[in-house]
Amino acid sequence: MKIIITGGSASGKSANAEKIICKYAKNKLYLATMQPFGQAAQKRIERHLNLRQGKDFDTEECFTNLADFRPKKQYDGILLECISNLLANEMFSPDGIGFDNAINHILQGINNLEKYCKVLVIVTSEIFSDGETYPYETMQYCKLLGQINQILFNLSDMAVESVCGILLQHKGDNLL
């Protein structure tokens, strides 16, 4: 089963994603994708670490090439956080696959992860509503994230949006 959760900045996505996976999985892996560069990233990582405390997650990191990622064991649930970081890494980091193949590469990665768990919870982001125009690279990033979100919503059994910490159901039965 695949569940996707989206939302804007500070909308409670992570807390809700954890709630969902804790409900469906006992034995679970938190798969982090944020590269720990800079103060802001450090602060976000710390906040997420605190949030997960006491919830009994294994934690691993994967910044690029999700298709080659091999978890140490089989899990009930894997929480992948998040597509927006993974896409940025694939597009902009030296280890990334680049703009042209980023979407397919990440989708192969999702297929790969599904082999290692019964429930996969995927976190992504809403970044599409500020009406701003950015440099070419940023606009491409927004476009690809929009495309991959559409594909993932389509492939998911349940899709939800976190708004002020409240989950709005966009697809599938209410599993909470």
Add this chain to the structure above:
Amino acid sequence: MTVLIIGGAYQGKKELAKKLFNLDDNDFIGRDSKAVYNLHEYIKTNNITDVSNFANSLKDKIIICNEIGCGVIPLDKKLDDWREITGRVCCEIASFADIVIRVIAGVPQFIKGRI
């Protein structure tokens, strides 16, 4: 009763609040006002150090705030922090609010509670 009304800019949030809760413009004025308008603007110009305390200080009010978190993360740290704190404050208020309404083009969607 605590009510949180969110939505994009220019969606008729204030007019809707007036209609649903029998408010007039005076209700939005002053420290002990019944209602708070443009909470995101207040957060932008005031240093909020304790999200939970700040959210609690708005208990029993009708609070209107723009949704500002659904864009590209700003490079400017100040703007990034502003979006982050606004989001956290709204999550906190929503957790104890009796009613949360998301407004799109003047149409209310009750995402928590009912009138």
